[in-house]
Amino acid sequence: MSHTCTKVTVRQRAIRNNRISLYLDYYPAVRNPETMQMSRREYLGIYIYAHPKNEMEREFNNDMLNKAEAIRCIRVQSLINEEFGFLDKTKQKADFLAYFKKMCRNKDQKWQFVYQHFYNFVKGQCTFGDVNVDLCKKFREYLLNVKQLKHSNRSISLNSASGYYSTFRGLLKIAYRDKWFRENINDYLDKIEPQDVKKEYLTLDEVKQLAATPCDIPVLKAASLFACLTGLRISDILNLQWEDFTIAPDQGYCLRIRTQKTQTEATLPISYEAYELCGTPGTGKVFKDLKRSMINYPLKNWLKKAGITKSITFHCFRHSYAVIQISLGTDIYTVSKMLTHKNVSTTQIYADLVNSKKRETANKISLK
Template sequence: MTHTCTKVTVRQRAIRNDKISLYLDYYPAVRNPETMQMSRREYLGIYIYAHPKNEMEREFNNDMLNKAEAIRCIRVQSLINEEFGFLDKHKMKADFLAYFAKMTRSKDQKWKVVYAHFSNFVQGKCSFGEVNVDLCKRFRTYLLNAKQLKHTRHKVSLNSAAGYYSTFRGLLKIAYRDKLLRENINDFLDKIECQDVKKEYLTLDEVKQLAATPCDIPVLKAASLFSCLTGLRISDIMNLQWSDFGIAPDHGYCIRIRTQKTKTEATLPISHEAFELCGEVGTGKVFKGLSRSMINYPLKNWLKQAKINKHITFHCFRHSFATIQIAAGTDIYTVSKMLTHRNVSTTQIYAELVSEKKRESANKISLK
């Protein structure tokens, strides 16, 4: 497509209530690539006072005229680059919130939480035209001060806010890729930095201690120990089906899964002991009756009965699997594959934890 150089001028049109509407005049006219119609005018939705009465109104007019001029400069650059997305007003009026909701259907639970926070932030209404750098920066500030959705008396933690904002920026990237946003807003946004959090885990002796302690909910005990032996997340354990099991070429058991969090396809070998924790072979879900409510107070009570005083969550069983494997001499690449990490660098933190334990162990022997 050959583009004739177009002149863009900010013009004014008198309207009622003693106001003036600002618009851009394109000469010669440009063609809207969506409707294929020629267009000369683009109304900016910016209004100024026709007869400013005081210094405040004159200052307001100058500010609005500067904004209009900034938009004009952006349009000139777009025309030079032959990017005509700004002409599609229907796209700008489309419901961004509905698009966000649609995207959550194929994503994990975090996306739904981020959607709920964003919906609260924009009070249930947001078009694509409203999604700009300023809005996204204000949403960042909102997340840093927001209350949790369920436990409204508690603030969203810094690391949770960082994860939520990262997910939101991922959505912006997809929308820009799909040409639903005019610019890559992420180029102008700062991420929320996480703070280092100590990863709690159980030693092998503590896992054995937990296994020897009775639990009031058998399926919780079986799923917890299964996580310690496989490194699987709670989401993947809850979705685990008997049809996911198979026999590997070495005649050992394995499971074929698509992880809930990262959507990674993996075939993971499991030990005979881990397979026994699944109970009698059947159909449907393996850990029937397991619910997320069990991993709160019931899990804490079981840990208390086992006399384990660490702050252990269900996810810590995954940390336990990694640290025990590395401490036992399993190479970090293999552990990374077992955890379905995309990068070995993600697994490296467990190696550092084990190094700390080795240092503690070395210092326990003293001749003084």
């Protein structure tokens, strides 16, 4: 078997203010772990004087060139290890927690919770070399018994533990793709099986009942009814911008958004009634005064005032949208697209809640 190793060379590029920027030139090109694109250049953030004027500046240049050469040697070693399948000690010593935290930046809030639980689990220190099957299995057991971050007297639910561990395994998959691990650790891990839970939702009559009930916080009422009419998650409603609205070819209103949870690009038609709930068009956020704290006790008080005794959370408005649409005859594929589900099987749960065939089957056997 023949191997062609990438050649790495320190090169210089003249920039402003009588300085030279040092960078590494890879030939052939290598994949950049940040962008996943093939690249030949890696700028080091190291600069030297283009025309050193004295001994001090010449010494500085030599010192910086030596640092660049040291980095070049480390990169060559890493590339050889990758090429020939050896363990890359440089990657093994890298900070896994820093990588985890960086991955959280463009993810939803659940990633932050998982990061904090893992941070607590490893007591604030963990390298890539520390992450192995045994550690991941112990973290699985930890999640099954750990207390909530905000309420230290309550354990997290089984379904929360399942979702957190699924997110953590997703991180491992990304790290494997980025070549931080030599094998996919997920192949040796069992997921935490979630419990089936009753999905609460409002009927169309109950939504109308809620709409007719005054709310002490107008923006909460508007955002809640908007969720019932669109199926959007609270994270997307909180981040909704006036710039996200557009006029479709049929002259109706649409939203063009990237969902917070799944990072899905979507164009979603909305009704004029839903658009009216947003108030006077402007710039920036649509529901500017909406806070996450409002969807707890203030929401419960409003539901109670409306005479609704079901255990309804803000996310239940999304369930309500799906169930109402399906009960009114909207096909499951369209509902799935409107909810930005990646798989129709996820939407099938709502179809099961209003399956008329099940009702027909239940009424077929009679003792009268």
